[in-house]
Amino acid sequence: MKTNLQFPQIILAVVLIALASSCGGGSTGAVSGSTGGSGGTGNNVAQLVVDAGPGGIGTVDLAFTTVTVCMPGTSTCQTIDHVQVDTGSEGLRILASVLTLPLPQQTSNGNSAFECTQFADLTFLWGPIATADIQISGESAKSVPVQIINPVTASPGAPADCSQTANQQLTQDGTVFDLGANAMLGIGSFRQDCGSACALSVIPATYYSCNSTGCSNATQTLTAQVQNPVWMFASDNNGVILQLPAVPDAGQTNVSGSLTFGIGTQSNNGLGSAVILPVDSNFANFTVQFQGMNFTDVNFVDSGSNGYFFLDSATLTNPPFNIPMPDCPKSSALQGFYCPNPTIPLSASLIGSTANGTPVGASRTISFNVASAQNLFNTTGTAFNDLGGESSGNFDFGLPFFFGRSVYTAIEGQSTPAGTGPYLAF
Template identity: 45%
Template sequence: MVPITVAQIATGTRNMLQASVTICVPGTSTCQTIDNIQVDTGSQGLRILASALAPTLVLPSVTASAGSTAASCTVFGSGYTWGSVRTADVRMAGLVAAATSIQVISDPAIPAVPTDCSNSGLPMLTATALRSNGILGVGPFRADCGSGCAVTALPRWYYGCASGACEAATLPVGQQVTNPISRFATDNNGVVIELPAVAAAGAASVTGTMTFGIGSQSNNLLGSAQVLPSNSMTGFVSTTFQGQTYGTSFIDSGSNGLFFPLSSVPRCGFWFCPTTEQSLAATVAGNNGTTSNVTFTIGNATSLFASGNYALSNLAGPASNYFDWGLPFFFGRRVFTAIEASATPAGNGPYYAF
């Protein structure tokens, strides 16, 4: 178990869930603990800004095809990261993910961003743009791409860099940027995130816990949580809201709001701004038909931002044709994310439970 926090950060961004992570040169005691790492159930793998690494922490490079240096382009909803693929021992709560591939963002040792990556949105290549020192992806899969990238050189995924240029390349699954939980010796089948409930006006900060494993210790038992199996390829579940079903739905601690289609509420920029707080209901369904009813609220984003609070359970904005259960969903809940093909007392992942 490690502490996780939502608090004021330098960019003023609300609902940024963060933790500290220790990384080491593989097999050594040359280590560094890095704070302000975003915890993200919507992605896989650890990504650290090169600028956050001490010069003494020299991490081995991963080799791509024909002896070239492996690099990674990772596309998120808010932009992309670009950097080298290197190996590190990742340590959290006394557990070690040994010799695990991570992404080092803006690594000066590799060439500039390829065009097909840089065309993928806003560059998140600095602490200001990334709003953190890195991202800890603890989502429902072991690797960030999987077998597709091991077989085919896909643009906007992995590259081999040589002679001052980078070209799309294949990379074996075992060398891809990896969810470190899956490489722990124990408590490696998923994660439990627990945050306290907050008032309608929010809270200046909150502290919760991230517990590794599901059903492996007394503090990570499923109890009465409803298990919702997700799609084994995409990790998606479905959400039915106001008579419409959105098959592209996901539970994502890396999104700082709830994002979904809703035309009946006024907007203020990227956010909803109802004149009074709105109480809503939806049904989340797993791919086996199991359902769980969810009630939630959305507040006026302008008022919420003006409050000066940074933990907001009712911050929401519009989306086109999907339902993103972002960080507000986690307040007041224990949310389980089970990793693909990993055995748990409720069956193999991937699934969500809450």
Template identity: 40%
Template sequence: MRTHSRLVRALGALGLAAAAVLVAGCGGGGGSSGGSGSGGGAGVQPAANQASVTVGRGVQGVANIPTVSVTVCAPGTSICQTIANVQVDTESFGLRLASSAVNQVLGALPPQTVAGSPLAECTQFADGFTWGSIRTADVKIGGETAASLPLQIVGDLPQSAVATGGCASGTLELTPADLGANGILGIGVAPNDCGTLCATPPVGNSNYYACPGNINCTTTLVPVAQQVTNPVSKFAGDNNGVILSMPSIAASGQSSVTGTLTFGIGTQSNNALPGNVNKLTTNPFGDVNATFAGKPITAFFDSGSNAYFFTDSTLPNCSGNTSSFYCPSSTVVRPVSVASYNAAASGAPAGLVLSMTVGNATQLLANGNYALNDLAGNLGSGATFVDLGMPFFYGQTVYYGLDRSGSGGPGPFVAF
């Protein structure tokens, strides 16, 4: 479980969405990895356990937003709607859809309740927070189905209900324009978004709310089975992890690019984990040990962040609408060392060194491209992590093993 304050998605993406001219462009190069998670790219039909992932203009012209299509059905029925442009987020957990994007089927999705009251959630992300009801649906992605999945519908409850609760900080994100997508598909290493923290006292740790009449909302404990759930964990098979495979892109960036999301690891011939990959165990949230600029820190691999994000006082910030990003006069590289998570040790001084290429964001975003691999942003002072965002994924096949330790299975990992 990643707590409210550490659930990170799309850092800085809304700074791009706020200005239509900031639509991407890039330079630099991505790494490469062998691996068998490929397939289903442009012009290739995905297998039943795969879905095509597209980085393009999307719903709001935001750079580096990987998206898939998701079909949502009223449980056990053929009342369904397919929603395109749902962001693939490997560092959050569970499906969240904007209410306006599911208007055709929303009324048929039964609400989750606690003690007879409708259930809602306030979810803190790094760039704001979502608010909305918890409902149940059969969710189909590619050829896989998660039956009776608890998910969040964003923006279907009065704002006043959450404002009085003081549940989070930052910008309240309720619409596709706010999110930069029609929803968020959280497929990180955790099976649900809160776990025992929201199921056991004290109730103050919970980000779930009981809402009698959908207006008088108070914090509540929620059984794990009713919490927003990573849909992969509820697939009948291919449910132990995911593989995100993206092609390399041109040094100048591309207007769009198509990759593949593959479900399951080692469950079929197209999702084997090669023996030559770099495999790092993570904590339950997907974090690994890291060393950056000589300091111990943590890091994570996050397709839901549209840039690399770290703190480097030697790099100049951009100005104006791109002020959250770095603008060096020429392309530079910043190394970060990563190793398996170890709570008893700090940093990764002898770990695997990864390179983050940093271009001038103002220039890159003027090129008219949406896929870029050297966009980087500033976390500001006091940051305790490095976010290896979407630029890392170009030219990579990245594996995420779900945390199954709670049922006696293996713990979480990331590999590439």
């Protein structure tokens, strides 16, 4: 899911608008990391880094890896670094300005297939669907539909239902600085980025058929949709494990971790002591109990968000919570982040959910801190375990949640030793 990007031009980390049934979306926590997947090295392990982003543009709390894309069926390839790893979405999306290969583009009804990807921070991505072979570490997937992210000046331009919503004009992201990365790698809970809804019906602001006269909304078959490449691997294709070490409360300049493919498929990716958190099969959400209240709508774990994003300052500050959680000053260009002083210690209980949102299973209590974003950004750190901000009415456990943990994401329909995905475990 798209996140806040770089400082000082940081925008609010928020939820990717759920388009259809298969779209997701202080201390290091009271629950320790699993002793299962060991990460490190192996043909199914890719290295992660949390740093200032491509060219040192100033990103914070974003995890990157390296991906190789190839012309389908050939050895003509390009290796792309600083690809953001996002467990809250599905599919590889590459900036056109970064891509040097002339990947073959898909067609839709005899025309070019395009996709719009809208975000709740009032931005969107727009560009054609292409096909590529993908290699990450020792794993590979063949003929994978991916999105090429067009710049604002490219033709055809985005249709009106893509560039605006509810009479609100959206901003198109089309540069490295906009995205905070060279590409986005969505390796979330689902196989495709939209699923059966887009295959069966025309869904506005999703897939399009475009020609020289313009673009029209279109259906997109499951196999032609942008795919989570992991489930297309020949093996180790049932999920991922994202592992990052604990970091100090004051932050750390650079952090190295690992992205391990497969759950229970090799000796380095077993579940170990990780405990399953059931998620609903439509959006991979779960229930959160906070300060005695249950929140059952759109709560998720997402490495693509760069903070703990939950509720809002007015809700937290007033009864029944009475937690002094001020927003950052508007003059600081940090709107959407919290700036409490001193740091606020908090806890929340995560409870599994069924497909209809009914809580299920035992709760998992985690502890976390929220520090002043203004103070954190005045350091040289790029990795923070206590960055937080607003997400009205719901909880988004972003990258700070991952520090000091092994977090498992099982993919829908894929068999694992703990059952069929989707589920989370940590």
